[in-house]
Amino acid sequence: MTAADVVIVLLGVVAVGSGVLVVATRQLVHAALWLVVSFGALAGSYLVLTAEFVAWVQVLIYVGAVVVLLLFGIMLTRAPIGRSEDLDSGNRIVALVVAVATAAVLVTTLVRGFRSAYVPIKDRVGSGSSHTLGGSLFQTWVLPFEALSVLLLAALIGAIVLSRTDIRGAGPEPEEEDPAPRRRPAAPRGVVARRLGTAKRRTGPDDEDTIVLSRVDEEI
Amino acid sequence: MIVVAAVAVVLPFAAALVGMLFGHTVSHLLSPLARRVRKPAPGTARRGALVLARRMPANGPALIAVVPVAVSTVLTAVLAVDQLRHPASHVGTLTRVPTGTVEITLSLQVDGLASVVALLVCCVALAVQIYSVAYMRDDPRYSSYAAFVSLFTAAMLLVVLSGDLLVLYVGWEVMGICSYFLIGHYWHDRATSRAAVKAFLVTRLGDVGFLFGIFVLGLAAHSFQIREIIGRVGVMPHTALLAGTLLLLCGVAGKSAQFPLHTWLPDAMAGPTPISALIHAATMVAAGVYVVARLYPAFFFAPASLAVLGVIAAISMLGAALAALAQEDLKRVLAYSTISQLAYMAAGLAVGARDGAVFHLLAHGAFKALLFLGAGCVIVTVGSNLMSAMGGLRLAMPVTFWSMTVGFAALAGIPPASGFFSKDTILSQAWKAAHDRGTPSAGGWYASTPLTTRPAPQGQAVVLTWTVKPRHMMGAPVPHIPSWVAWLVLVTGLLTVVITAAYATRTWLVTFFGERRSAVRAREATPLMRWPVAALAVPALILGFFGLGSAELRPEWGMAVISLLCAAAGAGGVYVVWNNDPALDPVRLLGPLRPVLRAAFYLDTVYDVTIVRPVRALARLVVHADERVVDAGVEGSGRGARRLGGLLRATENGNAQAYVSGLFAGVVLIVVAVVVLT
């Protein structure tokens, strides 16, 4: 077991441990913060694995942007800041079984496949530098890169359209959203409609959401 | 000649078609013409012509109905004249329908028998159509009524003139359905529609046997053509012949209302009276007898069938006559009398008197149509079917009275009228059959002796003569039936003469003599109804004399005297009883027997108990089983599928996480399977 192995195992323990905390914590904001730790540990792992540029991009985008975005989301949905007991759905047992089974299958397969695989890390130093990657990106991978930029543009426009309410058809119409209970009498429909109405009134103008979201997209 | 026959058949059919579709259109087209005819005061025209002129042109359906039948009457008269001059059997074939085994031939066969009966059918149909114009004047559905009568006429002519048994069967069934529609003309009355259904079902019961009889005979003879079948009667297997003729007898009993299947005919009187006259007295019910006469050689070589026919006829004859004696309803009296007289014809066929039977068929067609039409006049005048409401109509309705007197005389067998001669022929043949065992060499006899006709002066009556005289004997040959059957026929025939005379006299007296029993002011029916009755009285009166020209049909004096004595006994007895107290019904003497006879020996009740109720119970059982077993199975499977679906639906609860859980679990399972299995 080399030093690199030790380091990566430690970082991995941190990443997996904070990941577990992300999915197990009772506080929404803590989950986001544990996510930061997990992403950070992963960035460290990338460094050990000689992928420096990816590591920095990880820090920039994930830790810097995505987590901030998630925190915004938490804030805009008016989630409770403190401890809340109902963050887990009734699906926990099934989820646990499926997750453990997934882990068991993956780990078994990978361990059997790569038990003796060894890579001398010294030979790879510098292979993940921004220089190397930049050359590769703008020579070999330039076409996927351009396609990706179009995709980002589409995502940007989509996010704007979804979050603005003054665009026709942006949000689903209440009638369409309304499940339209056929066999039920009119009373539940009225309740839903009333609730929707109050929701609109309480949120008020949605401009700020839109602005924030689009700005975040631009950042990305 | 075949073309003439074909046109005679097709004309009423076309009339039915046109009348059904365009009856009222023609009325509209003709109404201006009718107004023009009506406007100038027709002082010079005769009164009857005036009536015709007034009514006919404006009545499109009536015009469509009457004119083609009149033309057909002329055409069949032409046929009959031709048969007289050149007696021969013409067969014309339109086409052959290949069926894989035995071909069906669309053909007509005109011979003496067919042309005579066709003429009878046309005459009666014409009389009935004219009569109906007045009788059904106020009926809103007169158009369809007249069309059905035309259709019936066409079908009956097809039966009479057909040269192929299956074509005959087509006409036979069309007659049945027309009979159903016409009995049920007043369908909104429940009893009427039930009577129609009953008639339809009972005759269908017989027709099943009839159809299979046709199949048996046709397959045995390798042809459905009547001429071929008759020609091969001698070489057919005897079993096939016997089975075929017995099966045919089922249809004959159903159509001609003989003993086990006769119960529909009295109920059929619920239909309009002209229909009773045409279909249920003169023509359709005679079709059964006609078919036996047409295929007589086949029956002749199967004496067992003839014996069965004789027994059936004897039972029907006596039973129906007794039932007729006690009826209250005028039309039901005539209905039972029809059964009884048809049984006479069947009895005549059973003892070998084919020509006598056909003779009686013609005579009966004339006088029974007359009686029914006359009864219609009486009923219209009195406003009731019941004889208890009639009486004393003699002076008020002279034409009807005298015509019906002729009819009753013919029915009872009083000498100058036709019924005497025709009945006598049958009875003397029965006497001969009871004594003489017949000649074994009678085979092939019928093939060489066609029945021919000679036109009557009026063009309505016909005379029957044998152009080829019987060579070695007087009268017809006697089939090999057991002598007790012949005795049975003879004895019941004579008894029936007594009873027939009794009920004819009783009906005559109660209807036309004595006190008036209803407050209605009786007066003669309209001319359009009166004329046909009077016209039919002529053949009913004189038809019998034309039989004198034939050795076959000439009455034998011994039997004539006996039957005349019998008739006189019956009529005289009733007259004596009636004369004691003209206000009362002479049938009161029957005492406790009267309700039994009135209910026709409770045969309807017996059928109800033994057949109708068990069938209904079975039907209820089937319905119950259908509801409780089959439906339960169906609905249960539906519910089961729903519950099962509900179980599956429990997973489709809309929770996306559950879906994704399933997805992941599936992927893991697949991966495990792939890893383990490879």
Next chain:
Amino acid sequence: MHLVYPVVIAALLFAVGVYGVLARRNAILVLMSVELMLNAVNLNLVVFDMRWADRLHGGQMLTLFVIVLAAAEVGIGLALVLLIYRNRRTVDIDRLRTLAEGDPDPDSDVGSMTDDEGVRR
């Protein structure tokens, strides 16, 4: 270095993400778990890029692309979550049952389990 360690870490991280996606009720937490799964994949990509010493650096390139895609996905996902929140006043996934047939009331936990329709006659 031994490949088995980072690979196992990636697998575990992925399983943790699976658990989060399946077990968490809040839509934003589900999004976070999705990010965890994506990162596990990224780790694998980087490891195998190093293992095969790819001159074109396909693995690391794909990692970058995935990071970009993840960012876009989070943006769209959050927009959707906000929209749902605006319409429903909730982002609890197990209360959004409009996928279900039958009882469509989003407040009902029973969903469409009722069988109140008799067999149609």
